[in-house]
Amino acid sequence: MQKYLFQQFFGKITSVPFRVVFWDGNEELYGEGTPRFTLTFNEQIPFTSFVKQPSLAFGEAYMDQAIELEGEIEELIRAATFNHSVIWTETLARLPKLSMRKQKENVQHHYDVGNDFYSLWLDKTMSYSCAYFKTPEDTLEEAQLQKIDHILKKLQLKEGETLLDIGSGWGWLIIRAAQQYGVKALGVTLSEEQFRKTRERIAELGLIGQVEVELMDYHDLPKTNRTFDKIASVGMFEHVGRDHYSEFMKTVQTLLKDGGLMLLHTITHMKEEPGDPWISKYIFPGGYIPSLREIIHLLPEYNFHTLDVESLRLHYAMTLDRWAEGFDRNEDKIREMYGERFVRMWRLYLRSAAAFFRIGGLNIHQILFSKDVNNTLPLTRSYQYTNKE
Numbered sequence: 001m002q003k004y005l006f007q008q009f010f011g012k013i014t015s016v017p018f019r020v021v022f023w024d025g026n027e028e029l030y031g032e033g034t035p036r037f038t039l040t041f042n043e044q045i046p047f048t049s050f051v052k053q054p055s056l057a058f059g060e061a062y063m064d065q066a067i068e069l070e071g072e073i074e075e076l077i078r079a080a081t082f083n084h085s086v087i088w089t090e091t092l093a094r095l096p097k098l099s100m101r102k103q104k105e106n107v108q109h110h111y112d113v114g115n116d117f118y119s120l121w122l123d124k125t126m127s128y129s130c131a132y133f134k135t136p137e138d139t140l141e142e143a144q145l146q147k148i149d150h151i152l153k154k155l156q157l158k159e160g161e162t163l164l165d166i167g168s169g170w171g172w173l174i175i176r177a178a179q180q181y182g183v184k185a186l187g188v189t190l191s192e193e194q195f196r197k198t199r200e201r202i203a204e205l206g207l208i209g210q211v212e213v214e215l216m217d218y219h220d221l222p223k224t225n226r227t228f229d230k231i232a233s234v235g236m237f238e239h240v241g242r243d244h245y246s247e248f249m250k251t252v253q254t255l256l257k258d259g260g261l262m263l264l265h266t267i268t269h270m271k272e273e274p275g276d277p278w279i280s281k282y283i284f285p286g287g288y289i290p291s292l293r294e295i296i297h298l299l300p301e302y303n304f305h306t307l308d309v310e311s312l313r314l315h316y317a318m319t320l321d322r323w324a325e326g327f328d329r330n331e332d333k334i335r336e337m338y339g340e341r342f343v344r345m346w347r348l349y350l351r352s353a354a355a356f357f358r359i360g361g362l363n364i365h366q367i368l369f370s371k372d373v374n375n376t377l378p379l380t381r382s383y384q385y386t387n388k389e
Contacts, residue, residue: 002044002045002046002047003022003023003024005047006020006022006047006050007028009047009050009051010028010030011030013030013031013079013080014031015031015078015079016031016036016037016075016076016078016079017029017030017031017032017033017034017035017036018030018031018035018036018037018038018039018071018075018076018079019035019037019038019039020038020039020040020041021038021039021040021041022041023041023042023043023044035071036071036072036075037069037070037071037072037073037075037076038069038070038071039067039068039069039076040067040068040069040070041066041067042065042066042067042068043066045057045061045066045067053277053278054080055080055276055277055278055279056277056278056281058278059278059282059345059348060278062344062348063282063341063344063345063348064341065340065344072355073348073351073352073355074351074354074355074358074359077352077355077356077359077360078355078359081359081360114193115170115193115196115197116337117334117337117338118170120326120327120330120333120334121323121326121327121329121330122140122323122326123139123140123141123144124141125141125144125145125148125170125172126169126170126172126197127144127147127148127169127170127172128169128170128235129147129169129234129235129265130147130235130265130312130315130316130319130364131143131144131146131147131315131316131318131319131322132144132146132147132150132312132315133146133315133318134146136318140319140322140323140326143315143318143319143322144172145176147315148172148173148176149176149180150366151173151232151234151263151265151366152173152176152177152180152181154261154263154308154366154368155230155232155261155263155368156230156261156376157177157180157181157183157230158181158183158229159181159182159183160182160183160184161181161183161184161229161230162183162184162185162186162226162227162228162229162230163177163183163184163185163186163228163229163230163231163232164185164186164187164188164221164228164230164231164232164255165185165186165187165188165231165232165233165234166188166218166231166232166233166236166252167188167189167190167218167233167234167235167236167239168187168188168189168194168198168213169187169189169194169198169234169235170194170197170198170201171187171194171197171198171201171202171211171213172201173187173232173234174186174187174198174211174213175201175202175205175207175211178207178210178211179205179207183229183230184210184211185210185211185212186211186212186213186214186226186228187211187212187213187214188213188214188215188216188217188218188221189213189214189215190215190216190217192215195213195214195215198213199213218248218251219247219251221251221255222251222254222255226255227254227255227256227257228255228256228257228260229257229260229261230260230261230262230263231252231255231256231260231261231262231263232262232263232265233262233263233264233265233266234263234265235265235266235267236266237264237265237266237290237295238266238267238284238287238288238289238290239284239286239287240288241286241287241288242288242290245290245294245298246298249298249299249301249302249304250302252302252304252371253302253303253304253371256371257371258371258372259370259371259372259373259374260370260371260374261307261368261369261370261374262304262368262369262370262371263366263367263368264295264366264367264368264369265364265365265366265367266289266290266295266364266365266367267289267316267362267363267364268289268290268291268292268295268362268363268364268365269289269290269291269361269362269363270291270292270361270363271291271361272290272291272294273291274288275287275288275289279349282345282349283345283349289362292309292363292365295365295367296309296367299369302371303371303372304369304370304371305369305370305371305372305373305374306367306368306369307368307369307370307374308366308367308368309365309366309367309368310365310366311363311364311365312364312365312366313357313362313363313364314357314358315364316354316357316362316364317354317355317357317358320350320351320353320354320357321354323350324347324350324351324354327346327347327350328347331343331347334346
C-alpha cells in the first residue's frame with residue numbers, strides 16, 4: 001500500500017521528468033523525457049509524513065540516509081515548486097509566537113555552532129549574508145567587501161558620524177565603516193561566538209575606542225540613551241518574528257536621529273507565508289521571512305520615508321553557490337567535527353537555498369529609509385551586475 005500511494009503521489013508531478021528507485025529495488029520513471037534526478041529509497045518511509053509536510057519528511061529522510069538524491073537539487077525543488085500536490089498548506093495563524101528569550105536561543109542555535117565551522121567555508125571577512133557581485137568571476141571575498149561597501153555608500157557616511165549595526169555578525173561592516181569613513185561604530189549581537197571574534201578583530205586592528213561590540217539584545221539599546229546618525233541591519237530581520245515587527249521599528253525610531261538613514265537588508269517572500277518546516281526545525285528555529293510589502297507597509301507608521309529598494313536575488317543564489325563549494329571542499333573536516341548527519345543537513349540547506357533564490361519565491365532586498373524627511377540625494381548605484389546567461 002505504501003508503494004502504491006507514493007506511485008500515485010509521484011504520478012501527479014509532471015513539470016520535471018525523474019526516476020524513483022523504491023525500497024524493493026524496482027524503479028519507475030515519471031514525466032516525459034530524460035530523468036533530471038533520481039530519488040532512491042534505501043528503506044520504506046511512511047507516506048503520511050510526505051503528505052503532511054513534504055519538505056520536513058524529505059529533509060529528515062535525506063539526513064538519516066533513508067533517501068539518496070542523484071542529480072541537482074534544483075531540479076527536485078523545481079518539481080516540488082511547480083506542483084501544488086507537493087506544496088504544504090500551513091497557515092500564518094499557526095506560526096509560533098516568540099519571546100525575547102526564545103529569540104536569543106534561536107540565534108545561538110544557528111550562529112554558535114562554532115567559529116571554526118563557519119571559517120571553513122565563509123570568506124576571510126566571515127560575512128554570512130548575501131554578497132554583491134560586479135562580475136561572475138569575483139571571488140567570494142571580493143563580493144562580500146563589495147556588499148559592505150555598497151551598504152556603506154547608500155548610508156552616505158561622513159567622518160565623525162555614529163553608526164549602529166543591529167545583528168553585527170562577525171563585525172566586518174562596523175570595522176570597514178570605521179576604516180573607510182572615520183565613523184564611530186557600534187555592533188550588537190546575541191551570539192557569543194560572533195561577539196568574541198569581533199572583539200578580537202577590533203583589538204587586532206587597533207580600533208578600540210572607535211569600534212565597539214556588545215553582547216546584548218537590541219531592545220535594550222534605548223536604555224543607554226544613545227542615538228545614531230545611521231543604522232544598518234544585515235540578515236537579522238529574519239530572526240525578529242512577525243509578532244515583534246512593531247517593537248523593532250519602535251526601537252529603530254528611538255535610536256535613529258531625525259533625518260538619519262537606516263539600511264535594512266533582509267530575505268523576503270513574495271507573499272506572507274509560513275517558513276519551510278525543515279528549515280524552521282533544523283536551521284533557523286523561530287525564523288520568519290517577511291514579504292516586501294509587509295515591510296514597506298510598516299514604515300510610514302513610524303515616520304520612516306522609503307528612499308530606495310533594491311533586489312539582490314541572483315546575487316544571493318551566487319553567494320550560496322560559493323558557500324556550498326567551500327563546504328564541499330571541507331566536507332571531510334566537517335564530518336570529523338560534527339558527523340555525517342550534520343554534513344547532509346548543511347549540504348541540503350546550502351544547495352536548496354540557492355535553488356529557491358533562482359526558481360522559488362525567495363528574494364532579498366536592501367531597503368533604505370530615513371527618519372523624517374532627508375533631502376540628501378541618495379546616490380545608491382555605481383554599477384549594476386548583469387546576468388549574461
